[in-house]
Each structure stands twice: as structure tokens, then as C-alpha cells.
Amino acid sequence: MSKKFVERITGMDEDFAQWYTDVVTKAELVDYSSVRGSMIIRPYGYALWENIRNELDRRIKETGHENVYMPLFIPESLLQKEKDHIEGFAPEVAWVTHGGDEKLAERLVVRPTSEVLFGEHYKNIIHSYRDLPKLYNQWANVVRWEKTTRPFLRTLEFLWQEGHTCHETDELAQEETVKMLEVYAEICEKFLAIPVVKGQKTEKEKFAGAKHTYTIESLMHDGKALQSATSHHLGDGFARAFGIQFLDREGKQQYVQQTSWGFTTRIIGAMIMVHGDDRGLVVPPRIAPTQLMIVPIAQHKEGVLDFAFDLKERLAAQFRVGIDASDKKPGWKFNEYEMKGIPLRLEAGPRDIEQNQVVLVRRDTGEKLTVSVDGLESTIASVLEDIQASLLEKARQHREDKTSVAVTFDEFKTQLEEKAGFIKAMWCGEQSCEEKIKEETSATSRCMPFEQESLADECVCCGAKAKHMVYWAKAY
């Protein structure tokens, strides 16, 4: 069965890009449409996003933020108010030029991000330190005119949340920026079982208009890195551009200090590429739309379906449970739910029922467990927790295996070629070295991790005095 199934999708190690495409379509996460570069997120993919979103939204609210909704369109003149920002985004925006039959007097941009809209609003509503902090967030769709696109990873339109906050001081803004990065890291590690490296982006890689950008970086099965979320300390750049001032505690006019931070549907692509295997998707139990799928065996025999449906009702009180009582052969069902990465399968046939037992099959390891129906809830709960922990541990191990240290540029190149993955290496801080490394190896600086190590005294590229330890990798 497994063998027959494997032939249906491309092997990961054979053609990883094709494997990815096979998985996202065959697991019914997305469908293509006639809209170039956009995807249809199908029920299974959207249910995943809803689970991720609900967990993140809860934490965003717990940390004192409020949700708002800003307009989709941005007048060209508004986007131009912050110079670095427009320079960064102008090449990749969609332009609305006509409304109905009329040509617009001013072109509108379909938001690629909403700093300028928040900037304008904050100017209206902030007057005194009593109005601070302002901790806003929005869940929205944004558009970036990408040339090459892939479902979840890089699409013309994607879904995300974008937080935008204003603070009295630089220190408070810095604290917020890092706090939200930690929230993102927690969602990745605790729910998506994706281990991340937390750190700061270099000047070259930071957000257009930011003072500092922080990032969480994860490593995919093929050894390429994926920027999983970013959090920006904006300083007072937007505040000066938009005139967002407040009367401080000493009665002086000050510019607010701002942050922005975003988490997108891209993370679903990361989840696929971190946990998936040759049989398809593997979804971590905590965010799985269906945690357990019941497949009755020999369901035409008396009592089997009743037993299975009773079990479903019983387990649904505690777990997200599905049941497939269709007339498809069990083997087909096994394949389908393996492809969809459902963490646990429960098989129950006449013999099991007689012996008051069922069979649990783990998606991650394939392990079969024959367990008693008595106390089944606690068995399932502990197996799901074990799957969740194992996925994180396996991903961590994979990342460690794929992380190397390079002291010389030759080592850098050799390791990148042989192992792919993250390269930890020292850097002098000069953009010219970043550019040279990118040119010669295609690897980019992923981040200067919070946990710095002193691997050498010299820059891996130019040999000058090293300032930072950097994670480098080829990236999505």
C-alpha cells in the first residue's frame, strides 16, 4: 500500500520543488486559478491557517494589543511620505488606475504593508503620553508583485497579521519589538514544531524604513533557510514623516517611537518543508484540523460502524476527530490521510471490538499501537503529545546536522556545497562582504543571532576584524 502510494508523488530527494508542488495540491491545501501568482486556499489549508491564526491572535490580545482594520488602498502620495519605504516597495506594488469607467486623479496602491496608513491614523489620535502606548494589529490580505511565485512561499497576494505600535521611548519600542518576536518564536516552536534561530537582520536585509529588523529563521528539509517572521523597530522615521507627535511627561513635544511586525501564510510552506516526507504532509497535532482519523475495518460487518461512530462521539469531546465510513477501501483511506498528514489514525475492526481494543497508527513514525478502549483518551493525548515533541526534536536534529561553522571562505563554500544548511561564520559588518558572499555562493546573511559565539577573530570573507557572528544560508 505504502509503496503504491509513494509512486503518486515525486520523492523529496529526487526533486524537492516538485515534491512540494505535489504535496500542496494532492493534500488539497491549495488549487491554482487563472489569477497569476495567486492561490486558492482550500478548506484543509484554510483550517490550518485558522488554527494558527487563532493561537497567534490570542497571544496578540493577551499582550495587550487591539485589532483594527485599515483600508486596502493607499494613495500614491501617502506611500511616498517615507522615502526608504517607497523606494523599497515601489517596484513590487499593484496599481489601481481606474474606478468604474473613470481614470483616477491619483493612482492607488494595493497595500503591500500598512505602515503609512497607520502613520496617518496615529497622527490623528495621538496627542499626549496618556494616549501611549498604542498597540494595534490587523489581520489582512496584502499584495506584492512577485515575478516567480509558489503556493504559500511567495505569492502575489498573501494573508497575514501586521502589528503597528507607538511608544514613548526608544527603549519601550525595542522591548515591544523583541517581545513580539518571542511570541512568533513560541508559535513556531510550540505549535508548528518548527525550531527557529532568533536574531537581527543586517542593514542590507532590514525592512524598508526600519531602524532595526529582527527575524526568526528556520531550516527546511532541503537545507535552505526560510525567514519565518519579522519584527521591526521603526524608530521615529515614520513618526517624523507623518508628524506623529505627543506631549511628553515633561510637557515637551516628542515624536513617537514605533514598531511593526508580521506573520504570514508563508509559515504553512515552512511547516510542509520541515515536517513533510515522501508520503506527503505531516501536520503537528496542536494545529492539525483533524488530529485523529477513525477508519473502520470490515465496516460491513455487524457492529463495526456503530462502534466507530460511538467512539467518534466520545473522542470528539476532547480531540478534533474525523471518521471515514465511505465505501472506499481502507488502503485508499490510509493513503489519503497520510497524504494529508493527519497525526493519528485509529483502526477498529470486528476482532478489535471483540477484544475491546483499537489500533493507533502514528503518521510521523508509522508505528502501530494496539491499545485498550478503556482510558483511550489518555492514551491518545499522550501519543499526540509525543508526536508533537518528536517532530520538534527531529527538526532540531536536522537543523543541527545541517549547521556548520566556517572560519575561512573556502570552508564556507565547501560546507555550503556539501551540506547546504546554515553556515555560522564571523563577519566584519561591511555590506561589501555580504554582497561578495551572495555573489559567489548564493547564500545570504539570515541573521546575527541573539546568541552570539566567537568562532574566530576575522571576517570569513575579507579577513578584517570580525564584529558579528552571522547565520548564512541559501534561502526561500
Next chain:
Amino acid sequence: MSKKFVERITGMDEDFAQWYTDVVTKAELVDYSSVRGSMIIRPYGYALWENIRNELDRRIKETGHENVYMPLFIPESLLQKEKDHIEGFAPEVAWVTHGGDEKLAERLVVRPTSEVLFGEHYKNIIHSYRDLPKLYNQWANVVRWEKTTRPFLRTLEFLWQEGHTCHETDELAQEETVKMLEVYAEICEKFLAIPVVKGQKTEKEKFAGAKHTYTIESLMHDGKALQSATSHHLGDGFARAFGIQFLDREGKQQYVQQTSWGFTTRIIGAMIMVHGDDRGLVVPPRIAPTQLMIVPIAQHKEGVLDFAFDLKERLAAQFRVGIDASDKKPGWKFNEYEMKGIPLRLEAGPRDIEQNQVVLVRRDTGEKLTVSVDGLESTIASVLEDIQASLLEKARQHREDKTSVAVTFDEFKTQLEEKAGFIKAMWCGEQSCEEKIKEETSATSRCMPFEQESLADECVCCGAKAKHMVYWAKAY
């Protein structure tokens, strides 16, 4: 206090439009931006929408629907596939003509609604009757290029859900169309305390591309009607345009029968205009972001703040509770939370605490209740339920007072002038009469209610044989 406050907003009966604008801004539901016709939904407005959305989403899922997400953009050629549909929507869409620096080969429409995107997708995924029904829904933003706009009621961009379903037969599609209209009616009546008239739209007023459109219509304080949600039986029009066929149970190729239905942020405008008064917003308890606001009295006195915060913690287990312990004067606080329409205010001062009591003040009636702290939860619960029921009853009474029967066209005109509101009158079924009525009175046919009455034998306009009883009104 109340008097001082009243002067801050325009009276309802003085200038209803200005009153509305005052309320939406002063209650901090929205802010304007430099994007013409678009609104910023502020935290309080968005929290209202989240509560409405969560209730509706739960019911959409309980009735077997799954959420998906479709692209924001629609290629021009795709929109043109269904003729009535493009004719209806072309005058009011926003056109994207450029991506980055490049002119697009084909223009894209920013979705005004997504029938054609669902049509294309359904063609891909439906093959047999086993694939039916398909019951999809999406939560999204849509854009319609409106000339005159008002927050919530008519905006360039708005938020909504749009359901799109496919069925084997006309009867099943009809059943679905009416079922979802009932869900909308339940949300309006049970949660928003807005009574609705359920009925069918005339040919003239139906959705572009639909076979039948059903609607729920509500009546605002000023006597104008508001279309509160619609549900469309699409027949096989889109199915034929997009080639959505399936192999039926007899092995024959058939076109699917479709429905679509939508519920928008517009409903917040209805809530404001149905329940609001000269002191501002009145929010029904079941959807209120804050159901109860605690205002400590003489809070500098020993024990008052401790008492108030303990009470907040205790009540938060059962209600959505706020507390305002800022240094503003109680009178200012009263005004602010009355403007925001918070259903109940709880006052607690030193004397109350001594006597183990608090004061509850109802937003709807202004009634003050001195109640014991013992069993406070059940007192509050019953007062909130009473407010919820009273609001619905009051709105129902208002609608009845503003509903008249007209047998002759003269009566029609007089009643419309004198009472505004709904006019129930018989109609021959001819579009020419609908047009004449609109031309001479500005009233439009709101719906042919499910509950038909025989008021006369002749059409109120032309005197020909009457076919339907119709609700007429001037409308938003």
C-alpha cells in the same frame, strides 16, 4: 451631566445623517483616512465586528460549510464569462492596470464579489454527484466603486463573508438559499436585536446573475429601510458559463445548481440606526465588546479601588467587563460609556461598599438599580437579558408604528410622506409600476415577504390584477 453631554452630538430628529456621523466618530467606531470612501475600523468597531463574525462563523460551520480563501484579483476575461454578472458589476469595480513598473497584458478587477472565482474552482474539483454538495464560505474584503459613501453603510471597501455552494438539484439549492437567509435573520434578531422582514426581491432588484434573490430588510430609526443581508439562488447560470458539470446518480452529465449569500460590515450601521439615541450608541448585550463597565465612585477613598478591582475579577469569569479607574471625573466616564453604548454601568462608592451593594445603570432606559453584591452575577445576567429583549421589542414596536397599508397610490404617497417607514401594498408584478413608484416617491420595492397578505385585489400603482404583496420604503 446628561445635558452637558447631549450638546456634544447632533440630535437624531434634528439631522439624522449628522447624528450618525457624530456617533460613529465620537463612539470611536471609525476614523476617516485620506483614502476616499474607505474607513478605518477602530478597535471598538472591530471588536463589534469580531463578535458578530464569530457568532455567524459558528453557525456557518454548524450548517456544514467550510471556509476557504480566493484571490483578491479577477482577470477581466474571467469576470466576463457570465453576462448579467459583468453588466451588473462593471460600472462599479476598481481596475488594476500596472504591476510594479509594467503595464499588465490583461487588466485585473479587485473582487466586488467572487462568484466567478468560485465558478472556475468548482469546475476543477466537481466531477460526480459524490462531490456534492460543495458548501464553501469565505471571509474577505471586497471593493465597489461607490460615488457617495458613509461609514459602514456604503463604503468603497467593506468586509463580509460570502457563501458559495453547489448542489445536485434546484430544490436542494433552494433549500440552502432559504436556510442561510434564516441564519442571517437569527443573527439579526437574536444577537443584534434587529427585527427583520424576510422575503424575495423582485426581478428588478435581484442580484446580477441570480435566478432568485432573498433578503432580510430592517427599518431604521428615521423610517428608511436597510437591506441587511441577501441570499441568492443562482440556478445553473454560472454553472453553464463556467462548465461546472457532474455525473449524476443516473450517469448523466448535469450542471450544478448554485447559491451565494453574503453578510457585511453594513450591519453595524443598521445596529447604530436601530438602537442609537441622542446620547450615542446603544449596543445589544450579546454582541457588546464590553457588557458592563465598572466606574468606582470617590475612588481616592480607602478600599474603593480594591473593591472595584476584586469585583471586576469576579465578574470577568462570566461577563465581558471593563473598569475605568483613571483620574477622569465619574461624570466624564459616564458620558464616554453612554456614547459607546455599553449596556450596563456599575457604580460602587464607599457607602455602597459599606452596605454590600452596588448601583447598576441601564444604558437603554437610564434606569438605576441598587442591588446586593450577593448573587450579583445572576442579577446582572438577568438585567442583560432584559436589555437584549427590550431592545428587540422596542425596535419591533417602532417598525410596527412605521408600517402602513396603502390600497391606492394616493394613500401610498400620503403615508410615505407622513410616516415614512414601510408601506405594504399590492403589486401587479410589472417592472413599469416599480419604476413609476420609485420615480414619484423615491420608494423602492424592498421585498415580497414570505408572509403574504391579501390587502386588495389591484396593484397599488396601475390598478391591474395584483400578484404580490410588497414591502416598499425609501432605503439606504
